Amino acid sequence: MKPGLGVFVLPLALLGGCMLGPDYQRPPLEVPQSYRGQLGSGEAASFGDLPWWEVFSDPVLQGLVQQALTNNLDLRQAVARVEQAQAQVKVVHSPIFPQLGYKAGAARVSGPVVTQTSIDSVTYNTYAGSVGLSWELDIWGRVRRATEAAQAEMLATEDFQRGVMITLLSGVATGYFQLLALDRDLEIARETVGLYRKTLTLFKDKQQGGAASLLPVNRAAAQLANAEGNIPQLERAIADTENLLSILLGRAPGPIPRGEKLTAHSAPPSIPAGVPSQLLERRPDVRQSEEQLIAENARIGVAKANFFPSLSLTGLFGGQSTHVNSVLNGSSTIWGFGAGLVGPIFSGGKLTGEYEAQEARWKQAKANYEQTVLNALAEVSNALVGQEKLREVRVQRERAVNELASAVELSLDRYLVGLASYFEVLQAEEQLYASQQALVQTQVSQLTNIVQLYRALGGGWQHDLPSSAPSARAD
Numbered sequence: 001m002k003p004g005l006g007v008f009v010l011p012l013a014l015l016g017g018c019m020l021g022p023d024y025q026r027p028p029l030e031v032p033q034s035y036r037g038q039l040g041s042g043e044a045a046s047f048g049d050l051p052w053w054e055v056f057s058d059p060v061l062q063g064l065v066q067q068a069l070t071n072n073l074d075l076r077q078a079v080a081r082v083e084q085a086q087a088q089v090k091v092v093h094s095p096i097f098p099q100l101g102y103k104a105g106a107a108r109v110s111g112p113v114v115t116q117t118s119i120d121s122v123t124y125n126t127y128a129g130s131v132g133l134s135w136e137l138d139i140w141g142r143v144r145r146a147t148e149a150a151q152a153e154m155l156a157t158e159d160f161q162r163g164v165m166i167t168l169l170s171g172v173a174t175g176y177f178q179l180l181a182l183d184r185d186l187e188i189a190r191e192t193v194g195l196y197r198k199t200l201t202l203f204k205d206k207q208q209g210g211a212a213s214l215l216p217v218n219r220a221a222a223q224l225a226n227a228e229g230n231i232p233q234l235e236r237a238i239a240d241t242e243n244l245l246s247i248l249l250g251r252a253p254g255p256i257p258r259g260e261k262l263t264a265h266s267a268p269p270s271i272p273a274g275v276p277s278q279l280l281e282r283r284p285d286v287r288q289s290e291e292q293l294i295a296e297n298a299r300i301g302v303a304k305a306n307f308f309p310s311l312s313l314t315g316l317f318g319g320q321s322t323h324v325n326s327v328l329n330g331s332s333t334i335w336g337f338g339a340g341l342v343g344p345i346f347s348g349g350k351l352t353g354e355y356e357a358q359e360a361r362w363k364q365a366k367a368n369y370e371q372t373v374l375n376a377l378a379e380v381s382n383a384l385v386g387q388e389k390l391r392e393v394r395v396q397r398e399r400a401v402n403e404l405a406s407a408v409e410l411s412l413d414r415y416l417v418g419l420a421s422y423f424e425v426l427q428a429e430e431q432l433y434a435s436q437q438a439l440v441q442t443q444v445s446q447l448t449n450i451v452q453l454y455r456a457l458g459g460g461w462q463h464d465l466p467s468s469a470p471s472a473r474a475d
């Protein structure tokens with residue numbers, strides 16, 4: 001390189017530390033000190049910090065979750081997306097380094113040779129080989145801003161992967177609890193069928209003895225038939241739920257093992273939610289939306305840099321000869337160095353439009369981030385309120401079941417001594433069956449509400465994350 005050219009290039013190269021565009025700052029958010037529905041003030045400890053195997057204590061459920069984390073196909077796709085994003089960072093960041101390549105060729109050429117007396121046609125071979133260097137100096141930070149955006153997109157895909165994990169964990173746990181609830185419904189249905197058969201026999205005996213009409217027998221028979229019809233419906237629902245769980249486990253439809261019964265699972269008396277500001281760092285969807293905002297913020301710098309010229313350095317070293325063994329001889333050497341400056345003068349508003357469009361995309365990403373935070377706060381609040389209210393509902397429904405069970409026994413006793421009609425017996429039995437079903441729904445709602453709260457708090461992804469490359473930002 002000539003000294004004069006070096007004097008011109010060096011000051012520009014030193015400007016490589018300058019990057020156009022705003023540095024990212026998290027938008028100010030009005031995050032409350034505690035969640036609505038939270039008992040007491042916000043505490044540092046949070047239910048979302050627990051590993052999933054401590055939240056889901058049933059060993060069978062733990063095994064199902066582990067199978068899902070290993071075999072689920074949606075999660076495999078998410079892992080592949082992370083790998084793709086990590087590779088894309090390398091692609092975007094590569095122009096920051098000089099690009100070195102080689103070129104070789106051979107040709108047979110025929111052409112005229114002019115002498116003082118004639119023009120002759122000559123055929124000859126030519127061989128060439130060279131190494132080329134090109135390097136665009138990142139004076140305005142265009143490449144570094146593009147790399148920053150790619151890194152943010154990579155981290156967003158990692159957070160998406162974590163979100164898939166949380167969805168998978170909650171889906172398996174919710175499906176498992178619903179399966180236990182269906183098992184309990186089936187158990188109650190069979191017990192009810194037995195009770196209705198006993199009642200039908202009692203009515204038949206009275207009718208055959210002339211102490212009652214055929215009407216109670218017909219009503220009791222219809223009641224029994226309806227109860228028996230519920231059993232195949234529940235068995236079908238159990239098979240459907242098992243098939244859905246099988247898909248989450250990444251295997252063909254089949255039976256699902258059970259552990260503890262529904263009645264053995266009890267909701268904890270209180271669950272610490274932590275402080276709302278933790279959601280900004282824990283929930284994958286919040287983190288993902290912020291990473292996307294970071295990416296759009298960095299692309300503003302790329303759009304700004306496009307207004308300014310780019311400086312490229314090029315170099316060439318090699319040889320060219322009509323003989324292969326002479327390509328690398330000193331007399332056949334070819335070389336060259338240079339610098340090029342390219343920049344826009346007039347683009348018809350293209351660059352301005354691209355910059356304005358990028359600012360609009362940043363505004364969209366900012367609004368999406370703020371909306372995601374609000375949704376997260378609402379989901380936690382809903383789950384906390386649900387935890388408290390479902391506890392109250394369960395107490396009352398357990399009381400209703402106990403009272404109606406006593407009412408059934410009392411009505412049968414009264415019917416046997418002629419103090420109650422058949423209608424009183426059938427009504428008490430139907431009310432007991434409905435109350436038992438309602439209690440089961442409350443019990444499973446309590447368990448699934450715990451799963452929803454754990455998911456809303458961003459729990460579940462911190463442990464046993466499927467293998468992927470480190471997510472640390474490049475400097």
